[in-house]
Amino acid sequence: MCTTCGCHTGKARINGKSISHHQHSDKPMYYQLVDSSRSHPHAAMPAAQLPNTFYFGTNTTDTHDPAMDQTKMIKIERDILVKNNQYAAKNRHYFMKHGIFVLNMVSSPGSGKTSLLIKTIQMLCDKLPIAVIEGDQQTDHDAARIRATGVPAIQINTGKGCHLNAHMVNHAIQQLPLEDDSLLFIENVGNLVCPSAFDLGEAHKVVVLSVTEGEDKPLKYPDMFHAADLMLLNKCDLLPHLTFDTDLAIEYAQRIHPEIPVIQLSATQGNGISAWLDWIKTGHHSAVLKKQSLLHNNITLD
Amino acid sequence: MHEISLAENILQLIEDASLEQSFTQVKTVWLEIGQLACVEQESLRFYFNVVTQDSIAQQARLEIIEIAGQAICNQCNREIFVASYYEACPHCGNSALQVIQGNGMRIKEMEVE
Ligand SMILES: Nc1nc2c(ncn2[C@@H]2O[C@H](COP(=O)(O)OP(=O)(O)O)[C@@H](O)[C@H]2O)c(=O)[nH]1
Ligand SMILES: [Mg+2]
Ligand SMILES: [Zn+2]
Ligand SMILES: [Zn+2]
Ligand SMILES: [Zn+2]
Numbered sequence: 001m002c003t004t005c006g007c008h009t010g011k012a013r014i015n016g017k018s019i020s021h022h023q024h025s026d027k028p029m030y031y032q033l034v035d036s037s038r039s040h041p042h043a044a045m046p047a048a049q050l051p052n053t054f055y056f057g058t059n060t061t062d063t064h065d066p067a068m069d070q071t072k073m074i075k076i077e078r079d080i081l082v083k084n085n086q087y088a089a090k091n092r093h094y095f096m097k098h099g100i101f102v103l104n105m106v107s108s109p110g111s112g113k114t115s116l117l118i119k120t121i122q123m124l125c126d127k128l129p130i131a132v133i134e135g136d137q138q139t140d141h142d143a144a145r146i147r148a149t150g151v152p153a154i155q156i157n158t159g160k161g162c163h164l165n166a167h168m169v170n171h172a173i174q175q176l177p178l179e180d181d182s183l184l185f186i187e188n189v190g191n192l193v194c195p196s197a198f199d200l201g202e203a204h205k206v207v208v209l210s211v212t213e214g215e216d217k218p219l220k221y222p223d224m225f226h227a228a229d230l231m232l233l234n235k236c237d238l239l240p241h242l243t244f245d246t247d248l249a250i251e252y253a254q255r256i257h258p259e260i261p262v263i264q265l266s267a268t269q270g271n272g273i274s275a276w277l278d279w280i281k282t283g284h285h286s287a288v289l290k291k292q293s294l295l296h297n298n299i300t301l302d
Numbered sequence: 303m304h305e306i307s308l309a310e311n312i313l314q315l316i317e318d319a320s321l322e323q324s325f326t327q328v329k330t331v332w333l334e335i336g337q338l339a340c341v342e343q344e345s346l347r348f349y350f351n352v353v354t355q356d357s358i359a360q361q362a363r364l365e366i367i368e369i370a371g372q373a374i375c376n377q378c379n380r381e382i383f384v385a386s387y388y389e390a391c392p393h394c395g396n397s398a399l400q401v402i403q404g405n406g407m408r409i410k411e412m413e414v415e
Binding site: 070071072073074075076077078079080081082083084161162163165193194196197198219222223225226255256257258259 | 314315325329338386
């Protein structure tokens with residue numbers, strides 16, 4: 001575990017090297033939060049969090065010295081994930097300042113996240129700069145697959161950890177060449193449970209469900225479908241061979257998350273990809289505009 | 303599944319507090335866990351015992367206060383209790399609900415010496 005932040009990095013490794021604990025201070029990444037209009041209320045964390053202390057259990061008529069009674073109650077009142085959320089806020093501010101549009105891709109293992117990223121990169125890389133952070137428990141296969149497309153990729157191996165956290169991402173973005181006004185994909189560890197709880201500083205979580213998985217995944221893993229802002233229904237090229245009920249899957253997803261947009265596509269065949277690319281371009285455009293308006297209004301984030 | 307990292311985060315917050323407050327032993331820790339927070343309580347207790355071994359919290363008892371899930375119905379505006387994200391409003395059947403309570407997890411207070 002990194003002692004400076006306490007986030008669970010465990011045996012996490014970045015591009016095969018274990019996380020060193022001093023890198024966060026190398027780059028000026030400690031911003032004051034100035035934008036209170038953001039829709040992620042948990043990111044702001046007041047620095048002064050000294051717990052109040054009060055004593056209990058001593059009868060007021062008792063004459064014994066309360067200092068002798070060593071038992072006391074301490075109020076903490078902090079979110080258990082406060083450290084993760086502080087890192088997420090830092091990451092988000094860095095991204096905002098540089099106009100970087102960041103998507104946190106989540107799914108079960110094998111839904112097609114890496115395949116989809118490769119297809120997406122092939123379609124977009126001559127239009128905008130792209131970088132990728134790959135999260136897997138072991139191996140750097142996925143980062144290697146991404147690098148083969150020509151864009152930079154960092155592999156985070158979480159070891160036994162079943163999700164990426166904002167601290168790992170904070171380290172990774174310091175090693176990536178990240179251009180202003182670029183697109184950053186974070187492929188999370190294949191897992192529909194805990195990645196929903198860990199904010200990485202992304203603009204959106206995008207959940208990928210493939211048609212080989214069963215329509216009721218949204219009901220079985222509601223937290224993830226609740227946390228995501230877009231659902232991609234992948235491997236639609238296989239539908240003729242399956243009994244998958246597309247409408248039912250979408251209905252279940254929207255029962256958990258009313259009005260969540262759904263794009264049906266095939267990462268390998270390319271059907272439906274253009275709707276996904278349009279969705280990305282819209283988000284990327286607003287990230288760039290947001291950066292420009294910050295610059296224009298001379299709002300400093302540091 | 304992520305209960306082990308939650309347990310580690312809790313221990314870190316306890317250790318931070320011990321630096322500010324100078325205590326040497328934690329007797330009880332009260333947590334507030336929302337019903338919608340997707341936390342397996344038994345698993346959290348198990349990992350809390352594992353990660354607190356040889357720490358100032360190794361004797362600590364974990365008290366978990368469950369916070370009920372509460373939401374506002376986007377259609378009829380009533381406040382309702384929900385145990386999961388996919389419940390419909392019992393008054394009007396609408397399933398567009400805005401969760402207002404019960405999706406968080408906090409460390410509330412501790413008894414220390
Ligand atoms: N038929 C079909 N197979 C796909 C599609 N997308 C991914 N796959 C296959 O699904 C498997 C897992 O894909 P991968 O991208 O590694 O999934 P990840 O674990 O989510 O990153 C691979 O064998 C892919 O070739 C698709 O759209 N259609
Ligand atoms: Mg992959
Ligand atoms: Zn660190
Ligand atoms: Zn996890
Ligand atoms: Zn209602």
